[in-house]
Amino acid sequence: MDQLTAEDPPRIGPYRLIARLGAGGMGRVYLARSEGGRTVAVKVVQAEFAQHAEFRARFAREVTAAKRVGGSWTAAVLDTDTDAETPWVATQYIPGPDLHAVVAEQHGPLPEQSVRVMANRLALALQAIHDAGLVHRDLKPSNVLVTVDGPRVIDFGIARALDSISGDSLQTRTGMVIGSPGFMSPEQVRGLHVTPASDVFSLGSVLAYAATGRQPFGATGHGLHAQLFRVAEEEPDLDGLPEALLGLVRACLQKDPTQRPTPEQVAARTATEGADE
Known part of the structure; x- marks a missing residue:
């Protein structure tokens, strides 16, 4: 877990960012907190991918399906905005190393x-x-x-x-x-x-x-x-x-x-x- 930097936004959707959890080929993952106090992991898609309309459509379908998986042995999908300038998805935050x-x-x-x-x-x-x-x-x-x-x-x-x-x-x-x-x-x-x-x-x-x-x-x-x-x-x-x-x-x-x-x-x-x- 790393501290936020000047290039990180203070919020993503309704979530206030707290720290960086990691980064990968698809985007960056943040530790964030909802207005109600729930701690979540928010993954933000790279701008490079967000420019592709076909990716956005597929991403929206995949996230909708992922919501049906639930939280049994997975990190449940809680929220998403696939229409945002940079699409994001929020999942249950589960503390523990990989x-x-x-x-x-x-x-x-x-x-x-x-x-x-x-x-x-x-x-x-x-x-x-x-x-x-x-x-x-x-x-x-x-x-x-x-x-x-x-x-x-x-x-x-x-x-x-x-x-x-x-x-x-x-x-x-x-x-x-x-x-x-x-x-x-x-x-x-x-x-x-x-x-x-x-x-x-x-x-x-x-x-x-x-x-x-x-x-x-x-x-x-x-x-x-x-x-x-x-x-x-x-x-x-x-x-x-x-x-x-x-x-x-x-x-x-x-x-x-x-x-x-x-x-x-x-x-x-x-x-x-x-x-x-």
Whole structure:
């Protein structure tokens, strides 16, 4: 969390800004407070994206659908203004570090039972997202918040809106890739039709990272194209993954989307009594 700067507006819609929570390829995220005193996270879309009418229309549809997901294992969408000069969306603020920070900066790989519980909760989150007619498209460690009540998924449905402006006009200018290379599915890499099964592949990569501290298809240190090739064509590196999780993660990381388990099946395979911690 960082202090506001002179370039930050004092308010976005009805929300008074308090601090910066982060920034990414799509825009900037602020900690804000409503007039009634509720603390929320407000994501503001980059002006570059806001100039595209097709993006605005898709973004509005995605946010409307995201409101139906609710707050079970996700950060619920509370408010939005897709007609503003710079569109924004406000979600439930959930305190807690993201999974990347927990693994890479704080504690290292998680214990087997913790990864199993995380698999169950993330599968339930994906089930709710898919039931609302959405595909996350960018499930990655930094989009998983680790809280005292369990993991929460954020930014669901937003990456799909970016697809509407990922043609030559924007692709040539920025080299933008929809999704995060180390956690994309093979069909995303190949530019094919993306279904809910794509999120299951990303889930497998996230679980492998949580359990081993490594991306299963390597980092981008040797080049983005090499990493994308590994995702599309090569087998994942699952060395160090606990034996009890190996079958599940391998199933999620099948290249053929039709061979992957559904979120419901992942949830069933990882359900354990007394696993609330």
